[in-house]
Amino acid sequence: MILSLTGCEKDDSFKEQAGDPQVNAIESGFNIEYVESSVLSKNANLAKQLSKLLTTPENLMGKGGRTELTLHTQIAKYISTEDGSYQSYTFHVSNTPDGVGLENILYASSDGGKSYRIYLLEYPYTEEKMINSFGLTGPFDFKGEHITYYPLNEEAKTNSVDCIMQIMTQCGEGNHNGGYYPDGSPCPAHEAHSSYLDCSISSSGGPSGGATGPYVPFNPSPFNGGGTGTGGGGNPSPGTEATSPMYLPMKSVIRKLAPYEDEAEEDHIKQCLSSNANMTIPLDMFLGENPTPEQEAFGKEAIKAKCENSDAEVEFEDRIINELVGKEKCLDEHLKESGNNFVQDLLANFEGDDSEFGINIKSKDQVFYTDENGNTLEVSGKTKFTPTNNIIEIEISTSKANNRRALQVVGTLLHEYIHADIFRKLNTQPPSNDDLIFRNTYNSFEDNNFEPTPAHETMASLYVNSMKEALKSYHMTVMTGDYNYLSNNGQLDLDNFYEALAWQGLKNHNVEAWQNMPQNQKDEIDQAYQQYIFATTHNCPN
Amino acid sequence: MKNCISIIIFILFVKCTFAQSVSNSLFLVVDRENDTVFLKGKTTKNFRYNNSNEKMNWNLSFYHNHIPNSVYNNYKYLLPKEMIIELKRKGNLEDIQLFMAKLNDFNIKELGQFFSKHYSYYYEYLEKSRKKTFKRYNIFIVYKSDLDKTFVPCYEMSLLKSRIEVQ
Ligand SMILES: [Zn+2]
Numbered sequence: 001m002i003l004s005l006t007g008c009e010k011d012d013s014f015k016e017q018a019g020d021p022q023v024n025a026i027e028s029g030f031n032i033e034y035v036e037s038s039v040l041s042k043n044a045n046l047a048k049q050l051s052k053l054l055t056t057p058e059n060l061m062g063k064g065g066r067t068e069l070t071l072h073t074q075i076a077k078y079i080s081t082e083d084g085s086y087q088s089y090t091f092h093v094s095n096t097p098d099g100v101g102l103e104n105i106l107y108a109s110s111d112g113g114k115s116y117r118i119y120l121l122e123y124p125y126t127e128e129k130m131i132n133s134f135g136l137t138g139p140f141d142f143k144g145e146h147i148t149y150y151p152l153n154e155e156a157k158t159n160s161v162d163c164i165m166q167i168m169t170q171c172g173e174g175n176h177n178g179g180y181y182p183d184g185s186p187c188p189a190h191e192a193h194s195s196y197l198d199c200s201i202s203s204s205g206g207p208s209g210g211a212t213g214p215y216v217p218f219n220p221s222p223f224n225g226g227g228t229g230t231g232g233g234g235n236p237s238p239g240t241e242a243t244s245p246m247y248l249p250m251k252s253v254i255r256k257l258a259p260y261e262d263e264a265e266e267d268h269i270k271q272c273l274s275s276n277a278n279m280t281i282p283l284d285m286f287l288g289e290n291p292t293p294e295q296e297a298f299g300k301e302a303i304k305a306k307c308e309n310s311d312a313e314v315e316f317e318d319r320i321i322n323e324l325v326g327k328e329k330c331l332d333e334h335l336k337e338s339g340n341n342f343v344q345d346l347l348a349n350f351e352g353d354d355s356e357f358g359i360n361i362k363s364k365d366q367v368f369y370t371d372e373n374g375n376t377l378e379v380s381g382k383t384k385f386t387p388t389n390n391i392i393e394i395e396i397s398t399s400k401a402n403n404r405r406a407l408q409v410v411g412t413l414l415h416e417y418i419h420a421d422i423f424r425k426l427n428t429q430p431p432s433n434d435d436l437i438f439r440n441t442y443n444s445f446e447d448n449n450f451e452p453t454p455a456h457e458t459m460a461s462l463y464v465n466s467m468k469e470a471l472k473s474y475h476m477t478v479m480t481g482d483y484n485y486l487s488n489n490g491q492l493d494l495d496n497f498y499e500a501l502a503w504q505g506l507k508n509h510n511v512e513a514w515q516n517m518p519q520n521q522k523d524e525i526d527q528a529y530q531q532y533i534f535a536t537t538h539n540c541p542n
Numbered sequence: 543m544k545n546c547i548s549i550i551i552f553i554l555f556v557k558c559t560f561a562q563s564v565s566n567s568l569f570l571v572v573d574r575e576n577d578t579v580f581l582k583g584k585t586t587k588n589f590r591y592n593n594s595n596e597k598m599n600w601n602l603s604f605y606h607n608h609i610p611n612s613v614y615n616n617y618k619y620l621l622p623k624e625m626i627i628e629l630k631r632k633g634n635l636e637d638i639q640l641f642m643a644k645l646n647d648f649n650i651k652e653l654g655q656f657f658s659k660h661y662s663y664y665y666e667y668l669e670k671s672r673k674k675t676f677k678r679y680n681i682f683i684v685y686k687s688d689l690d691k692t693f694v695p696c697y698e699m700s701l702l703k704s705r706i707e708v709q
């Protein structure tokens with residue numbers, strides 16, 4: 001899928017550039033688009049080169065003192081000439097050293113993609129500084145500053161080039177600079193163009209004199225040593241690359257999340273993003289071109305969570321922010337590996353552009369609940385909906401988790417995820433047929449009592465069997481040693497024990513499904529619980 | 543002249559359909575300068591108003607949905623301004639925050655009973671020639687900015703209560 005181009009913004013700023021000798025005409029037709037990884041992977045040669053770079057990070061290391069860089073291949077800026085001779089992909093990198101500007105990895109080919117020259121480029125400003133200095137829409141004027149570039153698959157040499165502002169536009173009338181043709185006449189399709197600001201570098205025989213070196217305009221044709229050194233003078237370079245620093249993920253995210261409550265919120269978001277650069281691209285991809293209000297709310301929440309807690313993990317696809325720690329985090333992670341897909345299937349319902357609700361699951365030292373009569377009690381887990389951001393918040397008590405058996409904690413996690421699922425089924429609009437059937441069940445437990453709640457009644461009548469199967473699967477596949485011990489290597493049937501675990505937090509509320517169960521069955525379940533619970537482990541398996 | 547007649551017919555129609563429900567209906571005025579309304583999805587037709595009561599452990603959501611071809615669609619009425627003035631005089635129209643403040647001391651049970659008793663009815667519809675029902679409420683949201691229009695849009699709201707769940 002090709003993402004659409006950035007909109008036509010700030011036309012007035014282009015006009016000011018007209019006639020500026022440093023703004024250079026673009027002579028050859030070119031295309032600029034954003035491409036996603038699914039498209040990139042179809043370019044076998046590039047994919048091979050990328051994986052080489054990723055698997056042999058020493059190629060990347062040692063350049064300008066880099067020790068760790070993260071290359072983001074989810075999205076690239078793709079520039080190609082109309083005749084296909086020149087093409088380049090620009091990728092964002094993060095984990096750059098402190099004090100270093102925005103960096104990109106550039107793959108440039110002048111033989112139609114048969115071979116690529118690879119560069120690490122460093123721009124004079126960090127993205128944050130660009131936004132603070134020039135605003136979200138630019139223009140980003142680096143005049144007099146330098147780009148430093150490090151060739152990665154050639155003999156190492158470091159060079160700086162003048163970074164001269166160049167605005168390239170692309171519209172139905174062809175490509176030209178600043179919204180104007182080289183002769184200064186305005187583009188007839190002026191409203192329809194997109195703007196790009198790029199610097200150009202020379203890959204070899206490049207500028208020697210730093211700030212005074214020759215400027216080589218973007219001109220894809222003269223790769224073979226010919227070329228026009230218009231404007232800057234000096235020797236034409238044999239290898240001119242079109243670089244494209246302006247995939248600015250932070251800028252993109254900030255634009256998509258607007259408007260903000262106030263300036264303080266916007267500043268806070270910027271600050272959080274710049275200290276958590278690795279989340280920016282996944283977030284930008286999640287938001288897409290036209291985010292729903294729910295996606296925006298989840299995005300803001302994810303950013304704030306990450307800012308307050310750098311250990312927070314965000315799964316944008318599943319719409320879940322995970323801030324669990326310690327034992328409960330470990331047990332929760334294993335839920336995904338369990339042979340039974342109960343939790344994955346449940347969470348999958350929170351995916352997709354139409355999804356309205358996100359989940360934030362977090363650990364708290366202790367979790368309290370104050371009932372309607374003002375009595376406060378300590379609980380193992382708590383689920384509530386926070387309407388301001390459409391997030392279902394789940395709190396898991398760390399102190400309770402530490403004192404309880406691993407399977408009891410897994411039971412609590414399942415129980416709270418099911419609360420989230422119930423909430424989603426009741427609230428999703430429009431309801432699916434399954435949701436409607438579900439609502440009938442829920443509504444049959446009138447909300448006329450404090451205990452049991454209709455949610456617990458519904459859980460007891462519709463979910464106990466799934467919980468039992470999920471606990472059994474978890475025990476067998478994740479806690480194999482404990483399972484073998486407890487079941488005498490599979491010889492004992494533990495079904496009543498798993499069912500008993502599923503009933504925790506329900507039967508004590510005296511739900512109908514429990515009341516209606518024959519006494520001998522209830523006794524068997526209670527006995528199985530007493531028999532096995534103290535023999536099962538406290539620990540999360542490694 | 544033709545216009546005039548159609549407006550009169552419209553008023554008569556509205557008066558008839560509202561004749562029995564107006565006494566137990568509630569029109570809540572939302573001032574979008576001060577009250578937060580959450581738009582839903584990519585359309586601006588659907589929205590939600592929320593009120594959380596931390597002390598009593600409940601959250602109340604009013605939502606308005608219009609989804610093509612759904613029987614669960616909420617109504618949107620266009621009431622003549624004169625009728626809105628009349629509703630206000632009778633005490634059926636008030637600011638949403640003032641109304642919500644009256645619910646502060648309700649527990650979830652009382653909250654449910656309050657809305658059921660005063661504003662609910664069972665709506666009947668046919669599905670594959672079988673008669674079905676669901677519960678609806680005579681509760682409408684009106685935007686303050688619309689109050690001076692000749693015809694004021696009134697959005698029927700569905701009701702959703704949720705509470706803090708613990709284990
Ligand atoms: Zn143009």
Ligand SMILES: [Zn+2]
Pocket residue numbers: 415419456505707708709
């Ligand atoms: Zn519960």
